[in-house]
Amino acid sequence: SQQGEEDPQALSIQEGENATMNCSYKTSINNLQWYRQNSGRGLVHLILIRSNEREKHSGRLRVTLDTSKKSSSLLITASRAADTASYFCATDQETSGSRLTFGEGTQLTVNP
Amino acid sequence: ETGVTQTPRHLVMGMTNKKSLKCEQHLGHNAMYWYKQSAKKPLELMFVYNFKEQTENNSVPSRFSPECPNSSHLFLHLHTLQPEDSALYLCASSQEVLAGRTGELFFGEGSRLTVL
Numbered sequence: 370s371q372q373g374e375e376d377p378q379a380l381s382i383q384e385g386e387n388a389t390m391n392c393s394y395k396t397s398i399n400n401l402q403w404y405r406q407n408s409g410r411g412l413v414h415l416i417l418i419r420s421n422e423r424e425k426h427s428g429r430l431r432v433t434l435d436t437s438k439k440s441s442s443l444l445i446t447a448s449r450a451a452d453t454a455s456y457f458c459a460t461d462q463e464t465s466g467s468r469l470t471f472g473e474g475t476q477l478t479v480n481p
Numbered sequence: 482e483t484g485v486t487q488t489p490r491h492l493v494m495g496m497t498n499k500k501s502l503k504c505e506q507h508l509g510h511n512a513m514y515w516y517k518q519s520a521k522k523p524l525e526l527m528f529v530y531n532f533k534e535q536t537e538n539n540s541v542p543s544r545f546s547p548e549c550p551n552s553s554h555l556f557l558h559l560h561t562l563q564p565e566d567s568a569l570y571l572c573a574s575s576q577e578v579l580a581g582r583t584g585e586l587f588f589g590e591g592s593r594l595t596v597l
Contacts, residue, residue, distance in 0.1 A: 411588035
């Protein structure tokens with residue numbers, strides 16, 4: 370299975386609700402990053418959390434990292450229709466050199 | 482506008498054609514990447530360049546040939562491709578501060594390639 374697996378694969382919520390996406394990985398990491406991709410466009414970096422950090426906030430985004438469970442979560446609070454996109458986690462593995470390994474992503478749909 | 486520009490945005494080519502994808506970054510970064518994004522599959526890293534030197538070739542078929550003439554420009558030359566090579570090709574750049582550690586990637590909008 371993939372390093373950086375997101376869960377769920379798809380999530381549909383109403384505007385104003387919170388959205389939580391999870392990411393699991395298998396090997397030790399330097400950092401974990403979350404990206405967003407609107408349909409057919411490039412990826413946009415959202416947030417980076419280092420292996421010695423447990424939680425990070427950026428606006429309506431909250432990311433947690435549990436290295437003992439090799440998992441991370443991305444919480445988007447008070448979601449908006451404009452948050453509709455695919456969300457990917459990417460891991461910078463300790464032994465990977467200059468590369469990020471991406472998961473398959475979670476497709477988030479926020480209904481107005 | 483991420484500071485990474487890819488051209489063309491869309492490309493249709495036959496299996497016998499030769500074409501090139503171009504990427505330019507205006508961010509002063511020292512690392513550039515090519516990723517392939519196919520439907521229902523995770524992003525696949527193809528090539529990495531650090532300070533114009535190729536540091537990674539992720540077992541990419543030789544019909545894909547990268548070129549990095551300077552730290553701001555990256556090309557992907559395409560030759561005798563197969564229909565299964567149809568995908569979104571994404572270029573990215575980053576500023577590598579520590580060896581072996583990857584920071585934030587800045588992506589271009591991608592080149593949508595269709596091989597007939």
